[in-house]
Amino acid sequence: MKILGTGLDGLVGSRIIELLSGKHEFENLSLSTGADITDRNAILQKIKNSDAQIMLHLAAKTDVDGCELDKPLGEKGDAWKINVFGTQNVVDGCSESNKKIIYISTDFVFDGTKEAYSEEDAPNPLSWYAKTKYEGEKIVQTSKIPWIIVRIASPYRAVFKKLDFTRAILKRLQEGLSVVAVKDHIFTPTFIDDIALAIDVLIADNLQGIFHAVGSQSLTPFAASILIAKEFSLDSSKITETRRAEFFNNRAPRSFQLALKNDKIQRLGVKMKTFEEGLREIKKQGII
Ligand SMILES: NC(=O)c1ccc[n+]([C@@H]2O[C@H](COP(=O)([O-])OP(=O)(O)OC[C@H]3O[C@@H](n4cnc5c(N)ncnc54)[C@H](OP(=O)(O)O)[C@@H]3O)[C@@H](O)[C@H]2O)c1
Known part of the structure; x- marks a missing residue:
């Protein structure tokens, strides 16, 4: 299968x-390959020129606090331009060339007022980043092309130039530094x-609809940090607890109860690992 993607050089892609x-x-449309999804004419042309049947759309402004700074700029800010208008451009390119779209979205579309979220639950984004990602979801859902929305959450891997949550904690512990981790989130x-x-x-399986492709274990960052220390035999006494009000003070608003259900994707035979299983796997793969 030929797959045209955006943002395929990022952490996930x-x-x-x-x-x-x-x-x-795969063919990657990204800033690094000279493709800017906010450049409407250019991106439409590139998508139409490709004979791929599938578009895997990951490109986004992903820095949650950075996106929040764009909020006063509204549609003129980068978060809206990339995550909303950019997604509209990608969708339009797909609809003009008959491609199915897979849009990668986020657990942040939920407000954290429910104990756990399934695909049927209604989003209510709190931050500007989440709002722009949800606007992207709506563009995808109301389009005339076949679509899939895959919501993911706090992704981590063994090796990448940019640190994810898991490797950021691990690196600090390996360097003997202290870790302050939130206990009410x-x-x-x-x-x-x-x-x-x-x-x-x-x-x-040629499916359509919304899917939560998330891990099989929801926990606090504090508990996650303890598990990281345990798996890598590091000193857990370096980990101290804090509260979200303190940790996220002066930062973008966040949802703090973000347990997502993944039974829909698991019913397809995809085993989504628990955090403990994932840690074992990245250790096996060799962390960098
Ligand atoms: N990371 C998370 O915690 C997380 C959680 C939930 C959902 N997600 C979603 O998962 C997707 C991938 O996230 P990620 O963490 O892999 O992101 P990332 O590492 O920040 O990568 C973002 C990618 O988007 C590209 N990009 C940004 N602006 C662009 C533009 N105007 N035109 C074309 N490409 C552009 C970047 O290209 P360059 O590298 O060339 O600049 C990069 O390849 C995103 O849609 C994000 O919303 C991420």
Whole structure:
């Protein structure tokens, strides 16, 4: 299968390519390959010129606090321009060339007022980043092309130039530094290799709709940090607890109860790892 993607050199996309390029042929539309999804005419042309049947759309402004600074600028800020108008451009390019779109979205679309979220639950984004990602979801859902929305959460992997949550904690502990971790916040870390597998199955089964491709364990960042120390035999006494009000003071608003249900994707035979299983796997793969 030929797959045209955006943002395939980011944290998530580059691992998807590593894992699935033996099976699928990828072409990456990203800033690094000279493609800007906010440049409407250019991106439409590039999408139309491709004979890929599938668009895997990951490109986004992903810095949550950075996006919040764009909020006063509204539609003129980068967050809206990239995540909303950019997604509109990608969708329009797909609809003019008959491609199915797989849009990668986020657990942040939920407000954290429910104990756990399924695909049927209504989003209510709190931050500007989440709002722009949800606007992207709506553009995808109301389009005339076949679509899949894959919501992911706190993705981590063994090796990448940019640190994810898991490797950031691990690096500090390995360097003997202290870690301050929030104890009144639930999140659902997701092993990126499982996201790649989920996408592969969604493509193979030719499915449509919303899917939560998230890990099988929701926990606090404090508990996650303790598990990291344990798996890598590091000193957990370096980890101290804090409260979200303190940790996220003066930062973008966040949802703090973010347990997502993943039974819909698991019913397709995709085993989404628990955080403990994911840690064992990245240790095996050799952390960098
Ligand atoms: N990371 C998370 O915690 C997380 C959690 C939930 C959902 N997600 C979603 O998952 C997706 C991938 O996230 P990620 O962490 O892999 O992101 P990332 O590492 O920040 O990568 C973002 C990618 O988007 C590209 N990009 C940004 N602006 C662009 C533009 N105007 N035109 C073309 N390409 C552009 C970047 O290209 P260059 O590298 O060339 O600049 C990069 O390849 C995003 O849609 C994000 O919203 C991420």
